[in-house]
Amino acid sequence: MNKITTNAFHPMQLKISQADIGYKEILISGADAQLQSGEVCLLIGNNGVGKTTLIRSVLHQIAILRGTITLGDKNIQELSVKEIAEYIAVVLSKSAIPQNYTVNDLVSLGKYIHYPFYFELSKEDQKEVRETIENLGLQQYDATPLKNLSDGNLQKAFIGRALTQNSPVIILDEPTTHLDEKNKIIILKTLRKLAREHHKLILFSSHDWRLAKEFADKIWYIKDRTLHAGMVEDVLIRHHELTDPSLFNVNEYFKAPHIIAPPLYKEMLYSLLQKNSTADLSHLSFEFMDNRWHIDAKGNGYQCGSFEEILVLVKTLH
Template identity: 70%
Template sequence: MHLQIKQADIGYNKTLISNASAELKLGDVCLLIGNNGVGKTTLIKSILHQIPLLSGQILINGQQVKKLSVKEIAEHIAVVFSKSVVPQHYTVEDLISLGKYIYYPFYFELKPEDRKEVSHIIDELELKQYQHIPLKNLSDGNLQKAFIGRAITQNSSIIILDEPTTHLDEKNKIIILKTLRKLAKEQNKLILFSSHDWRLAKEFADKIWYVKDTQLHSGIVEDILLQHDELTNISLFQMSESFIPPHISAPQIYKEMLYSLLQKNFQKDLSSLHFEFQNNFWVIAKDNAEQQCGSFEEIINYITNFH
């Protein structure tokens, strides 16, 4: 696992998150959720070793973060906080180019391949028309996209974003989240982002870290949602037109979660499969064979290995 939390007590003078254990691998997109004040930002700062753990360990690629230098942590992790200092006279291109700073001396000239990469990221984030505009003249939404662009340009294996969609309208929110998921899957990045909107998980995340009552609940999105009633009382699920689903026999909420899981993880025809939810287990039938799965994680592993 690339990012591991082991029996960690997280907080300042008092423990906000107790005995936390969780792990993420490269390619994962994880949504960190929880009410205000439960310790989401404190957890992010602990991963960055900006706040020391009260006990336990956090490891990146097998190394304890407390033993890494600031430069080494920056090489592993790119981060975007919800409140960032805005360099007033920088343009969008200037800010996104700063992601290369950790690889060069302070005064540096971008190589041609770096400039090409920066230009590509500007296009991906639909910021081309603002490329040479000073940051002070941007809307909150486009400014946030520019900071996210800087994090992407850093080319770190982990990207952590604290409330990245707070100031974005629906269109730009979708652009950002699709870009982050594409990065995770195509470039094998680990993406961890916090949000108050847990419903985003059903569309864009593989895993959830849910902070509740000083505990960190972690796992596959659909498993965690079904374990907590307060997370399943609003629907934000849309079926992709290109997705060819299997036949599913299950209560509506379980059917919805399974559609969500399969659509995110499998871009292929699953119509030959039949899923039935029986006695808290999923029975998957194909031709004359059946497989029983007790969790959504088991379903992913089963389909990945045989289909």
């Protein structure tokens, strides 16, 4: 077996070098990126750009078209399926539900990657399974069949299985999709704690770039067949479309005004105006100061104290 070096002097590293990623057609060209033990990385990009394909390439479920992907000091292509399973715990967005399994059964399953399935888990293993279930807030569902769980709790149970696997790398494809805000934060705080305290390397995909600011160290952002990789803050600063409300443009005829405001207020105003107007508003300027909106329309000044007042004003300025 080709053992990967993971001691203190050789921390786990996932490295992509000059890789073309796709099936017959290239989705990501010339990708270069790397992650180290202790880092959390958010993989982001629009639907169809290759996020899941990139994950499957890292898992060597599909071959890359050019370049290399290395895990530790080994080319991923040199590792067997069993070795990859030992070093990488995976939570996919669409996982098959084992028939008649309970939450405890599924979370325990993570342990059997290390043993023949007929083995009985040790007391230490069983204790870790219980602690994982409690940390995810699933203790009341311990003996509940998976088929009776909500989508959110089912997702948390699959994440629990990955955690008990105790692999140095954890990869999650859209892990927070079915979770409400409270459970989303539980999962992300758990992942960050694993990275910091247990030196895990964690890569997870999502459509929500906002998660990166609070929970991730790195971003891998796929756009125009290119993988933009780096520190969260560096990538966000270089790609304003990630933080600009125009990312959510659903009205092709709408011409946006100039808006100076905190991000949340800016996004709310942008959404309000494009939902209710197809006009060219580029001649207007909005600035949020002292809890009021100050509007300039070709030299004429107005003030509004609410979004409702803004909507009324804009209709008179058409």
